[in-house]
Amino acid sequence: MNRSAAIASAFGHFSCAKQCCKNLWFLSNRFLSHPPDPEQSNSAGYPLPVEDVGTLIIGGGQAGLAMSHMLSQRGIPHCVLEQHRIAERWHSERWIGLRFQFPNWSILLPDFPFRHCNPDGFAKGSEIADFITSYAAFTKAPVRCGVKVTALRPAGNPSGFVADTSRGPIQATNVVVATGPYQRPTVPSIPLGDNSVFQLHANTYKSPDQLPPGAVLVVGSGASGAQIAEELQLAGRRVYLSVGRHRRLPRRYCGRDLIWWLSELGLDRTTAEQRGPHKTLPLITGAYGGHTVDFRDFAKQGITLLGRVLAAQDGKLEIASDLRANLEYGDAAYAEFLDRVDRHVDANRLDLPSDPAARTERPEPACVTEPISQLDLRTAAVKSLIWATGYALDFDWIKFPVFDSLGEPNHRGGVTKVPGLYFLGLQWLSKLTSSFLSGVGDDAARLADHIAARKMT
Ligand SMILES: Cc1cc2nc3c(=O)[nH]c(=O)nc-3n(C[C@H](O)[C@H](O)[C@H](O)COP(=O)(O)OP(=O)(O)OC[C@H]3O[C@@H](n4cnc5c(N)ncnc54)[C@H](O)[C@@H]3O)c2cc1C
Numbered sequence: 001m002n003r004s005a006a007i008a009s010a011f012g013h014f015s016c017a018k019q020c021c022k023n024l025w026f027l028s029n030r031f032l033s034h035p036p037d038p039e040q041s042n043s044a045g046y047p048l049p050v051e052d053v054g055t056l057i058i059g060g061g062q063a064g065l066a067m068s069h070m071l072s073q074r075g076i077p078h079c080v081l082e083q084h085r086i087a088e089r090w091h092s093e094r095w096i097g098l099r100f101q102f103p104n105w106s107i108l109l110p111d112f113p114f115r116h117c118n119p120d121g122f123a124k125g126s127e128i129a130d131f132i133t134s135y136a137a138f139t140k141a142p143v144r145c146g147v148k149v150t151a152l153r154p155a156g157n158p159s160g161f162v163a164d165t166s167r168g169p170i171q172a173t174n175v176v177v178a179t180g181p182y183q184r185p186t187v188p189s190i191p192l193g194d195n196s197v198f199q200l201h202a203n204t205y206k207s208p209d210q211l212p213p214g215a216v217l218v219v220g221s222g223a224s225g226a227q228i229a230e231e232l233q234l235a236g237r238r239v240y241l242s243v244g245r246h247r248r249l250p251r252r253y254c255g256r257d258l259i260w261w262l263s264e265l266g267l268d269r270t271t272a273e274q275r276g277p278h279k280t281l282p283l284i285t286g287a288y289g290g291h292t293v294d295f296r297d298f299a300k301q302g303i304t305l306l307g308r309v310l311a312a313q314d315g316k317l318e319i320a321s322d323l324r325a326n327l328e329y330g331d332a333a334y335a336e337f338l339d340r341v342d343r344h345v346d347a348n349r350l351d352l353p354s355d356p357a358a359r360t361e362r363p364e365p366a367c368v369t370e371p372i373s374q375l376d377l378r379t380a381a382v383k384s385l386i387w388a389t390g391y392a393l394d395f396d397w398i399k400f401p402v403f404d405s406l407g408e409p410n411h412r413g414g415v416t417k418v419p420g421l422y423f424l425g426l427q428w429l430s431k432l433t434s435s436f437l438s439g440v441g442d443d444a445a446r447l448a449d450h451i452a453a454r455k456m457t
Pocket residue numbers: 058059060061062063064081082083084085086087088089090094099100101102147148149150178179180181182223224424425426435436437438
């Protein structure tokens with residue numbers, strides 16, 4: 001039994017949520033690698049007690065809660081710190097009309113399926129936020145909301161961590177970082193030279209009426225850019241969509257949803273090692289009943305497609321001549337997937353309807369045959385620009401040497417080289433579905449087993 005466990009069990013408080021608050025032990029500053037913090041000392045200069053929570057989970061989203069559930073099932077004391085609310089990013093960083101990309105029948109957190117009336121429907125973002133919040137209640141997760149971890153550093157004793165938080169330091173033997181795969185919105189450094197254009201990142205976009213009247217340029221053609229562009233066009237806006245390289249997959253094929261096919265083909269179990277060079281997740285949408293994304297259909301509805309935005313000067317954007325190539329890249333991924341399914345259907349003699357319509361090629365729209373190389377925002381009456389350009393990780397606050405030159409954690413399936421330090425919920429943590437709602441539970445169970453085994457040694 002490690003030191004904190006021994007002390008905590010001696011006090012008889014070592015089984016679950018409430019115990020986190022009671023597992024106090026007095027951490028002498030001589031154990032800390034940092035000098036005494038006057039704010040953490042009493043008037044006599046003696047250090048204040050630092051709470052030991054056993055295992056600390058940072059982040060109260062789907063990953064942190066799944067982790068908490070797995071630790072509870074193994075009787076491992078822990079505590080979850082969430083800087084805002086449970087499922088904060090689903091509450092505040094998603095737009096109102098967002099639809100989940102996976103059908104209702106497939107939505108599941110460990111021991112907790114999603115309740116729905118339509119298995120083939122696609123949930124709203126607010127329903128996902130409610131689902132995750134209900135999960136916290138179902139699992140009785142010991143979450144403390146409104147507590148931000150500002151730094152994670154060595155405790156000074158052989159195997160411990162100190163988390164500096166907005167409510168003071170906390171000590172832990174294990175730490176699971178579950179702060180999300182999409183932490184910091186990224187925007188390319190392209191000053192427009194036109195201050196009259198209202199600019200925002202997709203994480204603060206809410207609805208079409210949030211934007212000033214006029215045309216909208218959406219930059220980025222991932223899941224966010226595609227859904228937002230379609231929503232704006234259907235709301236009557238003139239929309240320009242800058243399309244980058246993407247890998248699109250069919251929403252349905254041969255009568256089955258993509259998610260059914262990923263499982264049937266075993267692709268949802270593709271490991272990080274088997275992944276190959278494609279790190280980006282496939283482009284699908286659950287909007288408007290769920291449909292396959294082919295940007296030529298968007299053009300047919302009236303959206304003007306552009307290549308990537310390269311630069312800007314005085315409100316004039318320079319556009320790359322890569323639109324056709326980017327569409328063809330998406331087509332290749334799509335065709336490759338259909339071929340794979342066809343081979344599987346034949347080899348296994350599956351009794352499913354054939355689907356020749358899925359291979360229908362769309363005519364090239366004018367914006368592809370006569371691509372725009374420069375967009376003058378004033379002439380095009382573009383009044384808003386939405387950067388749907390993705391997210392980056394932000395782990396500057398973790399003071400352990402576990403990051404590569406790009407700031408990405410080095411780990412194997414979430415286990416780092418620092419004993420007791422884990423990551424959960426990141427893209428491709430161990431497999432394709434690691435950052436998906438329904439995939440995080442497997443990783444959480446594996447990490448909980450690792451922590452349990454560590455506790456025994
Ligand atoms: C537009 C969009 C659409 C998406 N659609 C889907 C979809 O259809 N299906 C799907 O499976 N996934 C989807 N995702 C991905 C999904 O949102 C994420 O994978 C998921 O939210 C990850 O859950 P998480 O618990 O790992 O992280 P998060 O949900 O990001 O939760 C992390 C939590 O950690 C907290 N936190 C961060 N830093 C600290 C700190 N220092 N101290 C304390 N707390 C902290 C945050 O406040 C947050 O609540 C989508 C993502 C986006 C952006």
